[in-house]
Amino acid sequence: MSKCGLEMNKRVLEFQEVTFSYKEKKQGHSVPVLDSLNIHIYDREFITIVGASGSGKSTLFRLITGLEEPAKGQIFINGQVHESRLGQTGYMPQHDLLMPWRTISENAALPLEVKGGHKEEARKKILPLLKEFGLEGMENRFPHELSGGMRQRVSFLRTVLSGSNVLLLDEPFSALDAITRLSMQEWLMTQWEKRKTTIVFITHDVNEALFLSDRIFIFSEKPVCSLQEVKVPLPRPRKLTDLNRPAILELKEDLLEKLRGKVKT
């Protein structure tokens, strides 16, 4: 019940005074995105990040995954600063980004293959998981034969199979219709509870953020130097109807207010 107890938990992801800017090659000036940012994320937390377009949410993921290096500061994953963070986290990009030439099981197996696993072994490991992910009988289909929701599940399975305890999901459901989206949210919750992982989830949808997360980070100023943080006071397991509680409705107004204020600037 009391998620405050998590504070005692171990930190799986930590930013210490991280500063980052993109260098514009042509004009020579740079685009500051993060400025001395501190973040702590604890084991088995579900964090969502909301913020206006262009506020630097995806950039945060690029830093965590190791695609970008901070100009200043340090990034800890599972308590360590890694030489290269590439391969340390599971990253699920915004679009499902499945390889069209690979079958569903081959797509899911990609991280196992990259880690040097044998193709046959990988396939054996994946078959029972496909069933659990509602993809039974799809293993030899190609991505374009699947519905959007199914493709997202394959993409999530691939992310899970990275084997990492930290999963980064960048607007995974933004391309789905409202109904599919709701069922995917519920599905993701059960998966997260079962797999005992930490999830960081980017979204534009305040309802989605409230329903899923323990804490919501709001990316506001530019460059981002501190996070506004909102704790969601809902016990788990949650139901969609929980979102209609007065306390939550109030929180939602508050969140929208914060976000709206930022859009004007």
Place this chain on the structure above:
Amino acid sequence: MTSGKGILPAALLIAAFLIIWEAAARGVNMMFILPPPTGILSKLWQLKEPLFFEHLPATLSIIVIGLAISVILGVGIAVWMSISPSVEKAIYPIIISSQMIPIIALAPIFVLWFGYSIWSKVVVTVLITFFPITVNTFDGLKSGSKELKELLLTMGAGKKEIFFKLLIPSALPHFYSGLKVAVTLSVIGAAIGEWLGAQAGLGYFSRRMMTQFDGAAVFAPIVLLSAIGIVLFILVKCIENRSLKWRKIE
């Protein structure tokens, strides 16, 4: 795709064309200038022994050897250029400008260098066919999506994994496009090579018949040459469909 219905209009058009040709040829009635299609067919039958057992194998081996060299050379150069930007800068302009050289004009030099052996014709074939293979494969290797590359990187993939799991599969459709163009050009290459100097081959035979004013015998080996081109094209198409199964369902 080329289902039964898809080729019907083309088949009708060709049939109409052949009928008009037949009628015109009979009207003109000058066998040595404009032989009718039926005349060409009967000539093909009449000359089947030398055509099928002497000249066809000669030309076919030029085409097959030439294409094989082109594929190895073209893919090799494309991979090399995609790995190293400095190699790309050095080689790419040369490859483009090599296509500006009128190869037909150069061909006599190859006869000087390689004599009347098969190699003078193979060189002409290679020069004509390696270009589409190289350029298409190279473009294909460059077409790998940046997002997928980054996704692979986040999984901890190295250069080797990115090459084999992303670049090669992305390049494959482009490679086949190049190969289909190359296959059709290879027939032309072989025929040109043979015109310039050969002791056998369909191109050589056709040209020799020209000097004898035997119109039907000029056309008969040309029919065979086109047949080679069509068969090779269909063959590549089949291999393509097989290895790009995922595209068929789209």
